[in-house]
Amino acid sequence: MQAPHDILRRMNKLTPNTNQICEPWVSVDPLGEALHFLHMNGVMYTRSEFTAPWGLALPPFPNRLMFHVIMSGRCWLKVEGAEAQLLQPGDFALVPHGEGHELLSEPSVSAIKLFDLPRELVSERYEILRHGQGGAETSMICSTVRFDHPAAHQLLRLLPKFIYIESWRTPHWEWIQSTLRLMAAEARELQPGGETVITRLADILVIQAIRAWIAQDPVAQTGWLGALQDQQIGYAILLIQREPARPWTVALLADEVGMSRSAFAARFKELVGEPPMQYVARWRMNTALTWLKEGDWPLGELADRLGYQSEAAFSRAFKRFIGISPGMARRATA
Structure with missing residues (x-):
């Protein structure tokens, strides 16, 4: 020895x-x-603006990770096999295995398939989605991304069905909120280089979400x-x-x-x-x-x-x- x-x-x-x-x-x-290799590729962003009642059904995206950042309002996240989760401003939800799931103004609302709704294509990787019937407003950033490095694949396979970060209960609340505000500003007024800024900010949020799960879940110690x-x-x-x-x-x-x-x-x-x-x-x-x-x-x-x-x-x-x-x-x- x-x-x-x-x-x-x-x-x-x-x-x-x-x-x-x-x-x-x-x-x-x-x-x-291993976390260092979590650099996003093939990123597609959607700025989603909803008015209640509304429901959105996202299809499976194999070999992709999806996340949602709530900017204002609230919604419910439903992933098959997991309990429905309420998301509020500043919350971050990660669906790491590309499973189909639903976002709803209330759990009882019916969801419309994503590709059945009109979307405004701003650029090759950025679009705006508006949906709902004129009630309470909810704004969020949704994204699908992929990770190509084998270390990233090895890590992502071990993650649960979804990871939920309630930002105001974390010790990093202030910088998470600052990151979310900057991401929201970039999403509202997309300027040259804006997509790159959003991607880098999303890198940070995804890694922080995984770090939080590793620190809290006993499964991550095995x-x-x-x-x-x-x-x-x-x-x-x-x-x-x-x-x-x-x-x-x-x-x-x-x-x-x-x-x-x-x-x-x-x-x-x-x-x-x-x-x-x-x-x-x-x-x-x-x-x-x-x-x-x-x-x-x-x-x-x-x-x-x-x-x-x-x-x-x-x-x-x-x-x-x-x-x-x-x-x-x-x-x-x-």
């Missing part, structure tokens, strides 16, 4: 297979690094999330995610975190739910899938970057974990 200072020394050394030095102030917080918060197993996961091409073995990972091979393998499987080398292979393939979506990488180069000796070996592993060939994955995103 190695002393803690030996582990710290390893954290700050030259990272293998790169030319970058891990400076002492670079985060070695695995959970924080499984992969629990493993990230374990000093040694969490650091091993961080190493795998930072250096997927490194020729990892169970013995090498155990040595990096100062554990015996057998103790490391048993603890990793207990916390993560699969053996270390299966996790390594799965992470590599999810990384490859992200790279296939982002660029026109030759398969041979992808295989080399992920530590495979041949394109054929890489393709077999990719199909085993992803379910389709690399070529099919590339064509699906074209």
Whole structure:
């Protein structure tokens, strides 16, 4: 067993297979690094203006996350399999699995399908929706987004059906309210760069919502999330995610975190739910899938970057974990 200072020394050394030095102030917080990868892509925003009575049925958006920020008024959120939730000004609701759900002025109101309502398209990614029968007003920002990084996918799969943040009960109430006011102002008067501002503000709100859930829900202390918060197993996961091409073995990972091979393998499987080398292979393939979506990488180069000796070996592993060939994955995103 190695002393803690030996582990710290390893954290700050030259990272293998790169030319970058891990400076002492670079985060070695695995959970924080997972949250770091929650950068939104493919964002679509809707400024919704409702007058009671009204009801909106949103369809499922596979592989998307949806959120709603209440600017004024109130509404009910209904997600199948969960209790209806009242949302009021300043509240933030996150539906992380892209499930269909309803927003209603009252729980008894019938909902109209989103795509049956007229919408004003302001830009390619921004629209305005007005609906209702002239009663009490409710204003909100609604959004669908996707996350492409495999660490984001791993995290989002563990989240509940929806996350609700009642802003005035959080210790961060003031800055959350300031963020919401700025987002509302940008939504009302969309200026050059306004979509980018809204996206960055939404990044902050989504991460804060997930942080709040992790801090409050005992479920977040188990499984992969629990493993990230374990000093040694969490650091091993961080190493795998930072250096997927490194020729990892169970013995090498155990040595990096100062554990015996057998103790490391048993603890990793207990916390993560699969053996270390299966996790390594799965992470590599999810990384490859992200790279296939982002660029026109030759398969041979992808295989080399992920530590495979041949394109054929890489393709077999990719199909085993992803379910389709690399070529099919590339064509699906074209």
